[in-house]
Amino acid sequence: MPELPEVETIARGVNERLRGDRIVEAWFGRHPEPFKTPAARQARGLEGRVILAVHRTGKHIVCELGAADGIELSNPSLPQQAKIARREPRSRKDQPQVLRLAALAQNDNRVEHPGAEVGHPVAGLGELESEPSAQWIVHLGMTGRLLVSTPDAPVAAHTHARLSLASGRELRFVDPRRFGRLEYRELSRKDGFRAPGADPLEVTAAEFARLFSGRKLFIKAALLNQKLLSGVGNIYADESLFRAGIRPRRRSGQLTRAELEELRLAMVQVLEHAIRLGGSSVSDYVDADGARGFFQLEHCVYLRTELPCRRCQTPIRRIVVAGRGTHYCPHCQR
DNA sequence: CATGTTTCCTGACAGC
DNA sequence: TGCTGTCAGGAAACAT
Structure with a gap:
């Protein structure tokens, strides 16, 4: 995907x-x-x-x-x-x-x-x-x-x-x-196309905090909403939340300013690292040359149900949030 | 508007 | 072996 x-x-x-x-x-x-x-x-x-x-x-x-x-x-x-x-x-x-x-x-x-x-x-x-x-x-x-x-x-x-x-x-x-x-x-009729939400790699701390505050939905659902942020999908939502130590079912609006900034930084680090590795080849993703990516080898939670957490060895748990398979460490994420 | 639910589609895989 | 059933999941459409 x-x-x-x-x-x-x-x-x-x-x-x-x-x-x-x-x-x-x-x-x-x-x-x-x-x-x-x-x-x-x-x-x-x-x-x-x-x-x-x-x-x-x-x-x-x-x-x-x-x-x-x-x-x-x-x-x-x-x-x-x-x-x-x-x-x-x-x-x-x-x-x-x-x-x-x-x-x-x-x-x-x-x-x-x-x-x-x-x-x-x-x-x-x-x-x-x-x-x-x-x-x-x-x-x-x-x-x-x-x-x-x-x-x-x-x-x-x-x-x-x-x-x-x-x-x-x-x-x-x-x-x-x-x-x-x-x-x-x-282009003679419309402006150039741009995704509806903020770019995850460019969004400022203030803008990020504004996007996610005052909302009742689960933080995982908010991360997946392309009208808020454009570009984060199921893999990188799970990986970002793990890196930030935040449970996917926390309510978006209940996160503190510090947690939101933690999440933004985690997200940027995860995405940039993944780009350096050419992306994640989980199902059949390949790049323009047909080459696979390597970031799937470094996933901490995504598709690691029941496997030991890389940080604390607790088995990774799988739940469904916003209709999506969601993976997290019950010990590392609060 | 905000949020939740359904729908599209096929390969993969489980179960018989 | 081969059939049937179930499921994943991005985003638009629809419902609440």
Whole structure:
């Protein structure tokens, strides 16, 4: 199940490999509607476009796309768009993609994914050769994969999209369980896509505390709510709570300010460590090259029911919270 | 609005 | 062996 570290790993991998490549042809299987955008419209929109950059927001992978060669946009309000992107940001919501991409670029220096060379940083939009005029947004759901492969590689079952590229390679979207979503949007009409909640790696202590105070729901349910934080899923909610020493059924609003800060720091450490290890391969997660991650080897509680706690040897307990399997140490977490 | 519940979907696995 | 039943789980839709 791809969460923030897995999605980040895939986005970096695709960015390193496909940046500057051109989509020559887009093929979509007819099976997996509903996409968020009808397949025919995606294909029409994607074909001919250049991939300027690929990055992550929340659990979404965003491909920034340049205009197709020799084709004028039908809705040329681009000068307007460019003006918006250069303006000083007034509020968080107004922040242009430029800043987020720049932040990603800094992050990139810390990557030590064993399965891949350290990549060149993701450029800010200002460094791109041209302004993005469209985006292809990929959500992997539970079992989605985004793979860079050669055209002659065997097509896996449940392959729902294949983008043929000018370099001769293909970008494939495979998703057996079909919880994944594909969306195409043109930027002349809407602002660039951003996940609905705060980014777990960038959220400030004050913002984090504000998000989680005054709520009655279980802290685990709050961590999973993408409208509060975007990117944390079941694995990293459990691992973050363990690291912070907080029980998953504590009420979000009952946590002290100190506990919330403890939780935020634990979450950041867990996520950054997981990114360094290329994510967790628990079911069938692989990165853009088909390589597995290694963070599952360092899980302290997730899927460790009845196994001894790594800190105190107490057997790990499994309960259900917010409809999700939830794992914790009854001794280390209070 | 806030929160809880149901639904989608298929591979894996248990039980007979 | 091979069938049936159950379950996991992200997020949208629906219910309270």
